[in-house]
Amino acid sequence: MDTIIQGMSQAFHLLLSGDREVLAVAALTLEVSGIATVVSVVLGVPFGLWLALKELGSKRVFSSLVNFSMGLPPVVVGLVVSLFLWRYGPLGDLHLMYTPAAMIIAQAIIAAPIVAGLSFAAILSVNPKLHWQLISLGATSRQASWLLIKEARLGLMAAVIAGFGRIISEVGASMMVGGNVKDQTRVLTTATVLEVSKGNYDMALALSFILLILAYGIVVLLTYLQHGGKSGRA
Template sequence: MDSIFSGFMQALYLLATGDAEVYEVAALTVKVSGFATLFSVAIGVPIGLWLALREFPGKRFCLSLINFGMGLPPVVVGLFVSLLLWRYGPLGMLGFMYTVWAMIIAQAIIAGPIVAGLSFAAIGGLNPKLRLQLLSLGATEWQANWLLIKEAKLGLLAAVMAGFGGIVSEVGASMMVGGNIKGQTRVLTTATVMEVGKGNYDIALALSFVLLIVVYGIVVLLTYLQNSGKRERYETSGAGNNGCKSGSQ
């Protein structure tokens, strides 16, 4: 218990004194996981939307692949990406191995199925007649899809949070494709594992608490956006109900 408390106090000390290395590692953690989340959203949301709105042979098979990908072991993803980006691999000419881009690619692959699966659930939970009503009112297919995304914003933000949470705490793939190089690819998770391996449990605990503080701050931001969406929907429905009441009078 004392070691946990001392680790927490050391984390606060490192943050309060502006430790350059800790801030550099924390900033790189946010950068890598942030870009990976953006890429996974750019890929996963359209896939979830397409699966929710289309009926075709093999749809259940596609959904099974998405569900399988949601539980894909990160270390397997790291191995697969390593084989692709290795010097003699199919994408070796890109020179991404042991760089930030390799970590972003691996984390995007991990988060992609999570975002796609939860996006499918969010959009599939809407009234199936809503899209037909939008199209009948003159909306184009792109406009109807965009309005559906706005309607399912709460569920989609939950998908973003789940995707971000799944990769910001990931260590296996990041270690394999990034190499944990100081000043280049070292993030909070890989730095923590390194300190544990060296027996520096106090520093490892401090880095863990810094990671928790960073993750909590980002989740608070996303939760605020999610709750603002709830408030907008409540105010809109309230205005509509008031209009109905005044019209009935």
């Protein structure tokens, strides 16, 4: 219990004192997680919409593959991305290994199926036939899709929140493709693992509390946007 209290105290001390190294790690965490979340949404939401609207005989196959991908082990994703980005891999000439870009790629791959699967469920809950009804009333396919997305915004924002939660808490793939390099690819999750391996549990707890504060703050913001900026009171 004393260790937890000391960790909380150290976390607030690091934040209030403006520790440059901790702030840099926190800033990189937000940058990598934010970009990876945007990429996963750009890939996942359109795919979920397409899967919900298309009349495919193999829709169940696609749906099962998406559901399976939602549980992809991060270390497996990290390994595959590493093989592609490694010096002698297909994308080795890009020199992305051990860079924030590599971490973004891995995290986006992990989160995109989650966003796609939950987006698919959100669209189905609205009734995809609404899309064709709107088109029959004179709306273009793009307008109908946009109106359908607006109707399903609560579920779609839940998909975004779930994707962000998976990304900001991810550590295995980030370690593999980022290397936890100081001042380059070290984020709060990998820094916490490093401190634990060194036996600095107070510092590890402090970093964990900072991570929780950041994650909660972003989720509160996304939840606010999910409800259209309304407080939720009658």
